[in-house]
Amino acid sequence: LAGLGTVGGGVAELLEENRDWIRRRTGRDVVIKAVADRDESKRARVEAMGAELVDDIQKLIHDPDIDVVVELIGGTGAARELIVGALEAGKHVVTANKALLAEHGSEIFPLAAAKGLHLGFEASVAGGVPLLQSVKETLAANRVHRLLGILNGTANFILSEMTDKGMPFDQALKLAQEKGFAEADPTLDIEGMDTAHKLVLLIQLAFGQYLPLSDLPVRGISGVDPTDIGYAREFGYQIKLIAEARDLGGQIEAGVFPALVSGQYLLASVRGSFNAVRLEGNAGPIMLHGHGAGDLPTASAVLGDLIAISRGAAPNNLGFVDVDLPRAVQQPPELTVSRQYLRLLVPDRPGMLRDLGAAMADNEVSLAQIIQKGEPTNDRMVHIVALTHESTAKDIQGALDQLRAEDLLGGEPIWYRIL
């Protein structure tokens, strides 16, 4: 076990608490032989588990009594060295490290396959939710044509607080940090990159294609204004940080973005720090919901992989016989078709709605609803909220450019997709 932090501690705790249960499940004991952690103060705790504390991950790699290395260090430095070293030494690996697998999976998955070893990563996406094995195995006969996920509990907690209490972003973030849902540096969570890491992995498992992280359009939630959350709610929507991917047959459409989610989706009801994923395939829509982070939910996933290994299951890391997945052809993001929510600052004068409608129509954007919101500003500008029918981002951009050119647009337009 490399790293005895929150998740590592959860793994040790659950293994101890459910030792007899796990023996009933596998016929074996899963034993922590050694813990690599640089924090000497953890020695007593490690020794109380009957394990040895080591300060160098190389000792895990080279210990012949160790069958499986559980990597819970995080990051892409020492963790990468550990995983590659362990696989090269013939040890199975279990990890929760989505960043590493999203960025260096094309090195690590083929290595595990070449060695015939398990690279278990159930814990890396949606924590305790039984998602990855379901996609790779139970649902393996399905062609999933679309997946939608709320994959970051920190972002969802912040948006839930903003929605329920009308809190501004900064205050909700501070609360998330106080409650331990957000890290001191929350950038990966709130700017969408953590969600993007997970989406890169899900696209591989569900679509059997590889889309590099760098190709993925990613927009976070730090710019979300409670005003839009409120307006969205009036129309029956919740703003959620969404990972979406569609297999269009030949092209993949994928991205991470805050969106207005219709109350008709169960996803709109995902509260607080929960995660959820909706998979649309031959079996119809399936939703899986649960804790995406935290000590025991993540430990549950790590132990699920350890149990598979100790049962002697054959490795099925990516869910395909050939691990060299074809590179996805991405649809240009500006061609994504979606309904859209726009909040625009426009001059408060007669004929304004007509002119706005004309600019939209000139660009093939059809409006479903348009409503003036709030009072005019001092310089006689007013906010308009418009919901469009299905449009491409390109056409919306065209309409906005035209409005700007006609001097009908003040400030920066606010713009969300509607799901």
Next chain:
Amino acid sequence: LAGLGTVGGGVAELLEENRDWIRRRTGRDVVIKAVADRDESKRARVEAMGAELVDDIQKLIHDPDIDVVVELIGGTGAARELIVGALEAGKHVVTANKALLAEHGSEIFPLAAAKGLHLGFEASVAGGVPLLQSVKETLAANRVHRLLGILNGTANFILSEMTDKGMPFDQALKLAQEKGFAEADPTLDIEGMDTAHKLVLLIQLAFGQYLPLSDLPVRGISGVDPTDIGYAREFGYQIKLIAEARDLGGQIEAGVFPALVSGQYLLASVRGSFNAVRLEGNAGPIMLHGHGAGDLPTASAVLGDLIAISRGAAPNNLGFVDVDLPRAVQQPPELTVSRQYLRLLVPDRPGMLRDLGAAMADNEVSLAQIIQKGEPTNDRMVHIVALTHESTAKDIQGALDQLRAEDLLGGEPIWYRIL
């Protein structure tokens, strides 16, 4: 493939449509060698799939080219003969037959184990929802202490229609039959026995214990009155047909019953013919949601099992090394503790609420809310709706008996648990 009805047709269709995809998943072709069906009119269709139509299931059992028998006949007669025969002949079995496994599992599971064969039954509970493998594998380290399920789409469709449209039961059942959600004889679905079959299986997989079907208290939905659905909704609840089981540590509490489900549970939002299961264990609450029946959802689960077999996975039928699961000790159902909804017909006279409250208090039942509903009847009786704090069924029965003895109760009391 035994039985080319709705599900069998779905299996053939999905296998054909996703043949290349399944080959990518397994490295093999899954081929239907023969179809046993007595309907001679299906010959052309069977031959078009490249398979042979046979009229006798014995031919499947004894064909040396067949590795796996997929049993989709249903029932507990020929299906049992087929499954036992196939296992004895050394063939893996995949089935969607919950009734057979709930009633004769104690014969069939040990036989499969003794032969080292797969007995795949993912399709038997919650259809396309990846539930059974998740419980047996991904979540295997969890001690699930409670599970709650909506496991019958017919019953859920009927209750949804009654809720949304205020329809009486008979009319909603007729609509379900017209839409193909309910069979001509809907008894198994609406009286809760289908749900009970599934619960018997889930208790084994999640708790590692065996509770015989005959021990399970089962109450269906044919007596549900739209009046109570309406009142429940006023209090923020939906009436759902629920399968519940708790592992109390030493004793199991389990049953199938219509209950008032709080809007705080996602289960309350399960609409129409969908199924959902909530599992509460070390990883926190997990909810899995999707189609529990229908051709392709069920076929997806059947093919998930076939893919596991063709990948050469080791059998893991019940999820425990020892298939001889200990017999559960059941908590006497009258000791189940729950909040309760009561609708009582009582005399419309001064002091009535005081006397009612006294009878409840005498029996340790504490009332949370009590409201008079509707107008008095001709004989000066009136309906009272009471919501209790946590009480045992035994104490509620005591209070009702006392009310009856004091001549304070007319008609049959209406009574639901609140979740």
